Amino acid sequence: MPELSKRTKSFTDSVIRRMTRVSLKYGAVNLSQGFPDFEPPKEILDRLAEVTKEDFHQYSITWGAQNFREALAVKQSRLMDRKIDPNSEIVVTCGSTEAMMAAMMTVTNPGDKVIVFSPFYENYGADAILSGAEPIYVPLIPPEYNFDPEVLEDAFRQHPKALILCNPSNPCGKVFTRDELMLIADLAKKYDAFVITDEVYEHIVYEPNEHVYFASLPGMWERTISCSSLSKTYSITGWRLGYIIAPADVVDTAKKVHDFLTVGAAAPLQEAAVTGLKFKDDYYRDLLKKYTEKRDLFLKGLDDIGLRHTVPQGAYYVLLDISEFGYDSDLEFCEALAQKVGVGAVPGSSFFREPVNNLIRLHFAKKNETLYEALNRLDGIRRVM
Numbered sequence: 001m002p003e004l005s006k007r008t009k010s011f012t013d014s015v016i017r018r019m020t021r022v023s024l025k026y027g028a029v030n031l032s033q034g035f036p037d038f039e040p041p042k043e044i045l046d047r048l049a050e051v052t053k054e055d056f057h058q059y060s061i062t063w064g065a066q067n068f069r070e071a072l073a074v075k076q077s078r079l080m081d082r083k084i085d086p087n088s089e090i091v092v093t094c095g096s097t098e099a100m101m102a103a104m105m106t107v108t109n110p111g112d113k114v115i116v117f118s119p120f121y122e123n124y125g126a127d128a129i130l131s132g133a134e135p136i137y138v139p140l141i142p143p144e145y146n147f148d149p150e151v152l153e154d155a156f157r158q159h160p161k162a163l164i165l166c167n168p169s170n171p172c173g174k175v176f177t178r179d180e181l182m183l184i185a186d187l188a189k190k191y192d193a194f195v196i197t198d199e200v201y202e203h204i205v206y207e208p209n210e211h212v213y214f215a216s217l218p219g220m221w222e223r224t225i226s227c228s229s230l231s232k233t234y235s236i237t238g239w240r241l242g243y244i245i246a247p248a249d250v251v252d253t254a255k256k257v258h259d260f261l262t263v264g265a266a267a268p269l270q271e272a273a274v275t276g277l278k279f280k281d282d283y284y285r286d287l288l289k290k291y292t293e294k295r296d297l298f299l300k301g302l303d304d305i306g307l308r309h310t311v312p313q314g315a316y317y318v319l320l321d322i323s324e325f326g327y328d329s330d331l332e333f334c335e336a337l338a339q340k341v342g343v344g345a346v347p348g349s350s351f352f353r354e355p356v357n358n359l360i361r362l363h364f365a366k367k368n369e370t371l372y373e374a375l376n377r378l379d380g381i382r383r384v385m
């Protein structure tokens with residue numbers, strides 16, 4: 001038989017999604033793959049029920065249903081401080097996963113370099129491989145997860161085509177300050193690179209931190225490809241609704257990439273989600289309040305058990321230090337954690353370029369009762385691990 005493609009040989013399955021399967025196998029409380037176990041907003045679900053009886057069962061326009069793009073343009077124009085054209089500056093995709101892939105394919109040629117901060121969300125590695133680009137990793141240095149501007153400039157000296165910016169960051173919870181973003185912006189301009197953002201946690205930024213949209217910085221609209229999704233903001237990760245917002249010439253190409261990759265996002269789901277895109281400010285305030293409570297509850301629980309952890313400024317992940325347990329492999333630790341303690345986690349090594357094996361990632365996008373159950377189980381960790 002002929003060999004399978006070389007390009008797919010160099011990556012494994014997603015460890016994040018594998019850990020969900022491991023959690024299911026052991027009946028563990030799944031704090032690995034980041035998705036909520038609480039209901040999406042009722043208004044969106046009510047609209048979904050209606051939509052099934054209406055005429056939304058065939059393809060929508062390939063780059064997104066007109067009313068979805070219009071509602072999204074209104075929402076994001078306000079946030080990004082710029083009038084976004086729903087027709088020429090938006091592509092609706094199947095989750096931000098497709099948005100990021102399409103963005104990479106839109107700007108890179110095989111052999112091009114892209115800067116990726118480490119730790120990073122594991123899809124970026126695969127995105128680079130699939131589009132033939134070569135990542136240059138720039139470390140975010142714990143405990144603050146700041147970057148060294150000199151190291152970043154060294155990376156830019158290799159003339160990358162783009163920098164990938166996950167802000168707020170998955171997994172370390174960093175929210176980039178305006179000054180840090182300005183520094184990146186200056187380098188992007190100086191070395192003439194694009195910036196591809198992943199801003200799916202844009203509405204989960206804890207006070208006093210603030211989310212600054214990279215595209216809204218002076219002179220950055222032209223070179224930014226903003227990717228985001230509705231998954232986290234409206235608790236609908238399974239709906240796979242994401243988007244790219246970028247200048248018309250970039251979107252023009254991204255539309256074609258998207259069209260040939262997937263044709264389009266699910267029409268009935270786009271229609272139902274329009275309800276969410278039209279929510280007023282109080283929805284986003286309440287969402288943040290809910291996640292702030294969950295963060296405080298979960299971090300206090302970890303403190304009470306005496307487990308060392310990061311304090312996220314944004315998103316809903318914590319990195320837990322497992323050095324005290326003396327495991328050589330964080331993957332083995334996570335398997336044992338799911339089996340013996342009954343809590344699912346993601347090994348930190350799947351996010352770091354550097355040889356890190358003393359961290360695991362947990363998320364707290366869960367009902368309070370689920371978080372309490374996980375904390376109860378973790379309370380016994382030193383007896384069994």
Ligand code: GLN
Nearest residue numbers: 016017032033034035170
């Ligand atoms: N972004 C989430 C995580 O990091 C979910 C990833 C996924 O499986 N799409 O866990």
